[in-house]
Amino acid sequence: MSICPSGHESAADDYCDVCGLPIPAGSSDPAPAPAEAAPAAPAAPAAPDTAECPNCQAANPPNALFCEACGYDFTTGSLPRPLTPPPASPLDLDAPSAPPADKPEPVAPPLAAGWVAEVWIDPDWYADQESTDPLPSAGVPAVVPLRATSILVGRTSRSRGIHPDIDLGADNGISRRHCQLTTDGTRWWVEDLGSSNGTYLGNAVGPLPKDPIPAGEKREIAPDARVYLGAWTRIVVRKAQPGEV
Numbered sequence: 001m002s003i004c005p006s007g008h009e010s011a012a013d014d015y016c017d018v019c020g021l022p023i024p025a026g027s028s029d030p031a032p033a034p035a036e037a038a039p040a041a042p043a044a045p046a047a048p049d050t051a052e053c054p055n056c057q058a059a060n061p062p063n064a065l066f067c068e069a070c071g072y073d074f075t076t077g078s079l080p081r082p083l084t085p086p087p088a089s090p091l092d093l094d095a096p097s098a099p100p101a102d103k104p105e106p107v108a109p110p111l112a113a114g115w116v117a118e119v120w121i122d123p124d125w126y127a128d129q130e131s132t133d134p135l136p137s138a139g140v141p142a143v144v145p146l147r148a149t150s151i152l153v154g155r156t157s158r159s160r161g162i163h164p165d166i167d168l169g170a171d172n173g174i175s176r177r178h179c180q181l182t183t184d185g186t187r188w189w190v191e192d193l194g195s196s197n198g199t200y201l202g203n204a205v206g207p208l209p210k211d212p213i214p215a216g217e218k219r220e221i222a223p224d225a226r227v228y229l230g231a232w233t234r235i236v237v238r239k240a241q242p243g244e245v
Contacts, residue, residue: 003023004019004022070159109148116143116237116244117166117237119166119233121234122232123135129173135232154179157176164177174195175194175197189218189220191216191217192214192217198212202226
């Protein structure tokens with residue numbers, strides 16, 4: 001576009017389209033300079049989906065309080081205790097019976113008489129629970145000596161400091177602190193500790209129990225009763241035979 005001496009804009013660059021005056025050379029409007037593109041804002045760094053443990057470099061959820069691999073405390077920065085071999089599951093009959101070195105001694109009074117818990121893998125209970133985990137071979141029960149008047153049943157968690165007296169770590173349906181067995185030396189009671197899948201009490205004969213024990217309520221275990229929990233676990237409490245304790 002050209003500008004004539006009278007200030008008219010003209011499409012022709014020799015004579016003005018409006019007034020006819022000759023247009024001096026070099027009267028064209030300079031082409032507008034292209035606008036500079038604004039610099040792109042730096043992309044925000046993506047939030048990490050894992051947190052690395054500074055002690056063992058294991059990957060953990062970003063909101064984890066403890067490292068599940070070594071027990072490092074992300075909140076206080078406390079180092080874990082020296083690692084020791086994990087306690088053997090009572091379902092592993094070939095494992096040594098000695099407790100781990102870091103397992104605390106029971107605080108409940110010791111039992112004067114010998115008692116044991118038979119830990120069974122119950123195919124009928126497994127079928128009733130409709131678990132997607134594969135059922136282990138049933139075989140013979142594991143016999144666990146009961147040495148105190150209060151027995152914790154659950155799954156070991158080294159990072160949380162949970163070491164059950166009856167460790168059912170092979171059954172994924174068991175909570176870390178699942179239930180408590182208590183005795184006066186003659187009778188036994190069971191109490192659910194707010195487990196995810198509940199604790200059930202049934203008889204040796206008849207149908208399987210359908211209603212869980214309310215959390216925090218103690219139920220007496222009759223001599224012929226059985227405690228059902230998890231995906232396939234059945235527990236029978238009885239007096240020990242000679243040589244079992």
